Amino acid sequence: MRLVVFTDLDGTLLDHGSYRYDAAAPALATLRRHNIPLILASSKTAAEIAPLHAALGLGHWPALVENGAQRMVPGQPPACDDYPRLRAALNALPRELRAGFRGFGDMDAAEVTALTGLPPEDAARARDRRFSEPGLWSGTESQLARFLQALAAQGLQARQGGRFLTLSHGGTKADQMAAIMSDLGAEQSLALGDAPNDAEMLQTATRGVILPNPHGRPVPPLPGEVTGHITRSTLPGPEGWNAAVLAHLSDLGFPET
Structure with a gap:
C-alpha cells in the first residue's frame, strides 16, 4: 500500500500569520523517512510554491498551484498563460458588479x-499569476450572487479560500488527485485543508482532515463527516496538521521513530 498526502498551505501546513511550518517538523520528518509523497495543493x-517545495525537499513530486488549475513539476517549463483571458472576462462584467x-x-x-x-518579494511572486485571480469582495451578499452568475456567463468560476475569493476558468485540486495517485502508484490518500476551496479535495481523498480556520470562512459540513472518512481537528495550522498526519501514519503502521 502506498500513501500520498495532499495538503493545503495557508492556515494548514503553514501558520496563517507567520507562514512558518516549524510545528509540523515531526510529521514532515516521518513522511520523508517512509518516502511518502507530500503534494502541496x-x-x-x-512562483510562490517553488521555493517552499525546494525547502521541504520534495524533489520531483508535483504540486498543485492556483487551486489546482495547474500542476507544477520541478524542472519542467510552466504551462501556457491563461491570466490575460481571465482578466479580460472579469473586466467585461457590468460595472456595478466589477466594482x-x-x-x-x-x-x-x-x-x-x-x-x-x-x-515584498513574496508578494511579487503572489502576483505572478497564470490561471487564477484572488481578490476581496466588498459588495453585499445579494450583489455577490449576481456577480457569481455574471462570472458563470463569462465561463469563470469562483472559490472561497481562507483569505480570498479566487476566480478561474475551472480546474480544482480534486480534479488532479486521481491522475497524481495513478502516476505515483498510490492506493491511499490523506488530504488536509482549512477552507471551502479544499472541500472537494477532502471529499475525494481516502481520509480527510479539516483544520479550524478562525481567520476566514470555515469548511462547511461535508457528507464525508457523516461516514467518518473526514474528521475535524481541534488544533489549527501546522500544530493540528502535525498531530493529524502523525495519527494517520500511526494508524496505517508508519511509526514516527
Whole structure:
C-alpha cells in the first residue's frame, strides 16, 4: 500500500500569520523517512510554491498551484498563460458588479503585502499569476450572487479560500488527485485543508482532515463527516496538521521513530 498526502498551505501546513511550518517538523520528518509523497495543493502560484517545495525537499513530486488549475513539476517549463483571458472576462462584467471585486491584478505589490503579511518579494511572486485571480469582495451578499452568475456567463468560476475569493476558468485540486495517485502508484490518500476551496479535495481523498480556520470562512459540513472518512481537528495550522498526519501514519503502521 502506498500513501500520498495532499495538503493545503495557508492556515494548514503553514501558520496563517507567520507562514512558518516549524510545528509540523515531526510529521514532515516521518513522511520523508517512509518516502511518502507530500503534494502541496494551494491557491498560491508556481512562483510562490517553488521555493517552499525546494525547502521541504520534495524533489520531483508535483504540486498543485492556483487551486489546482495547474500542476507544477520541478524542472519542467510552466504551462501556457491563461491570466490575460481571465482578466479580460472579469473586466467585461457590468460595472456595478466589477466594482465589488478587487483582485491581485488591481493591486500593486505593496497592497498585496499589506493584505497578506508577505514580504515584498513574496508578494511579487503572489502576483505572478497564470490561471487564477484572488481578490476581496466588498459588495453585499445579494450583489455577490449576481456577480457569481455574471462570472458563470463569462465561463469563470469562483472559490472561497481562507483569505480570498479566487476566480478561474475551472480546474480544482480534486480534479488532479486521481491522475497524481495513478502516476505515483498510490492506493491511499490523506488530504488536509482549512477552507471551502479544499472541500472537494477532502471529499475525494481516502481520509480527510479539516483544520479550524478562525481567520476566514470555515469548511462547511461535508457528507464525508457523516461516514467518518473526514474528521475535524481541534488544533489549527501546522500544530493540528502535525498531530493529524502523525495519527494517520500511526494508524496505517508508519511509526514516527
